[in-house]
Amino acid sequence: MREEIIMALGLKGRVAVATGTTHVMEEEPQSILANERYQLALCVIKQGVLEKTVVKLWEKGVKVYAEKVDVTNLEETDAFISNTAKEFGSIDTLVNNAGTGTMSDPMELPEEVIHRN
Template sequence: MNTVDMFHLKGKVALITGGGRGIGKQIAESLSDAECSIAICSRKLENCKQTAEELQEKGIQVKAYQCDITNEEKVDQTVESVLKDFGRIDILVNNSGTTWGEDVENMPLEAWEKVMNVNVTGTFLMSKAVGKQMIEQKAGKIINIASAAGLKAEPPEVLNAIGYSTSKAGVIHFTKDLARKWAKHKIYVNGIAPGFFPTKMTKVVLDRYEDQIKEQNPLQMLGNDNAIKGVALLLASEASDYITGQIISVDGGSTL
């Protein structure tokens, strides 16, 4: 097989949570470049609709859905709708996430629970719902978006969000464990651990500490709009058919 052909996704369908903006949107752009059909969902439908309109200009099939990934009934309904509209789901990207910055001793319980529910429980619920269909078709690729914060402890002046970092560490182990459990079904489960990217979620931190973060990074840079696209395409395509249970850091070397 021609090496470039291994990255083609024509005839495949990807469901991307939080695909309306930021890293989720970048991944949607990447997979659509490989001719993959795209279903994107998030709690805010408007963001997804706008991204869907942009992707449709490439001539691919794309549709936006509203979904609260912490609600199992809503997750199941969304997955059923995607299967009805597209006929299958070959790739799942669990990207939706949230954070809450606060000193540990002052963090409200509801803040901790919100972060855990979105980042960990949401990843579980969506994987469970899509995984049932992938088990039936005996094939699938799941990509979980973790974080460099789940691999190392940042100083509080850079990242003071213990719920977020703990949740992303949970996503990392969930990825490895699920890969072990579902390998027999030919379902590949891998993760991406981004470092600092300019997104809505990181804006407050970067406004204060961007120079310091860059100085501590071996490549002395932040992620850009293209930095994650190649890795996402690798893990979604046949090119990664001997890779499962792995976490790829896209962080400029910050976790070295």
């Protein structure tokens, strides 16, 4: 029954890009998308975390493209998106899960910190 629902929604085989996939947990966006039969392109700044995530998804039978990317670097991000489009032919969904934060008074933050966060 579950396969019929996925097919009816047209999700199987769609391509999702997920940024900031830093944890190997069932609740993470990449696991949810994998359960819906998406093909995944993942980027994260920590190589070791990326490798663990990819292995776990491969074990589920998910087609995965992954790169170590600092999403605050425009050139790296552009290259990742371009490589993903070449790998899969298209991108259907984007999950922006990457982010940073600073615990301080926002009125005292330097402008470059505001733009980075």
